[in-house]
Amino acid sequence: MGAGSRSLLAAFLLLLSGYRTVRGDTPANCTYPDLLGTWVFEVGPGGAQRNVNCSILGPPEKKVVVHLQKLDTAYDDLGHSGHFTIIYNQGFEIVLSDYKWFAFFKDVTDFISQLFMQLGTVGIYDLPHLKNKLVIK
Template sequence: MVALYRRQQQAAHFVIICVLLLHGGSIVSADTPANCTYEDVVGQWTFYTTAMGYDNTLNCSAMPQSMFKGNYGLKLYFPSKAVDQHGNQGFWTLIYNQGFEVVIQGRKFFAFSRYEGKEPNTTSVCSETMRGMSHNVVGRSWACFYGMKQKKTNPKKLNTSAPKSKLLTSKMLYNSIIPPGY
């Protein structure tokens, strides 16, 4: 019985290691150089929108600017309240320091905060978003949008040339999860 339990533990550890090794790199590389805080994002916003009704294969970065004909006003309050131009209430959340999501009137909006330049020298423009996507709360009727905050925040210059922490090597990861003697 003990031997079976030990084999099951080994198998579970092996699966964890495989998942971390296969997906760990893609998780780390998903970061954008934007660095926006709650204080940067709260305030009055206008979302410029395309028509709804697309599916999830929509490519907002390729959408012509002339397609962004609608506008939707809303105010984001700390820590999570959102109120639109008609008084409807919803909620919002900062996604790490990279972007934010707003859920209001049966729609979800997500966009990354805008940044300029390339690493190691970038500037966060937290009063604007990149082009993002919205859809209804069941994941249909997709549209594109981008956001502009009414009161501009000062751009933040970043220098990311400081040494980054070492990523775990597979041997370090293996040794930290699998005790000696397995």
């Protein structure tokens, strides 16, 4: 086996050893206009608990309605104001009255995704009849 064949074999083995399935990006591709409008946050019980199970959606203790307007203005129904920012095309953050709200957008294009969305995952995208209804655990 020549030096060129060994180099080719080494490169091939290196390539195989590094092969993994990469699934790090969400399929949502939301834009600034998708974010504008009224959002409803359903807030569960608070507290400094270390054993919170985030995969189980509990009953909401309160609902917070937040309105997002052009530029970066955010306000709620109680008169508090703040700002928001879209984070790339994957999520957003709202800073309002000493609270920070964060959520990822979720691409929902089929029945199963819609079902899981209703069971407690965060964000809704591409379902016009459910747009801007957000559940926060």
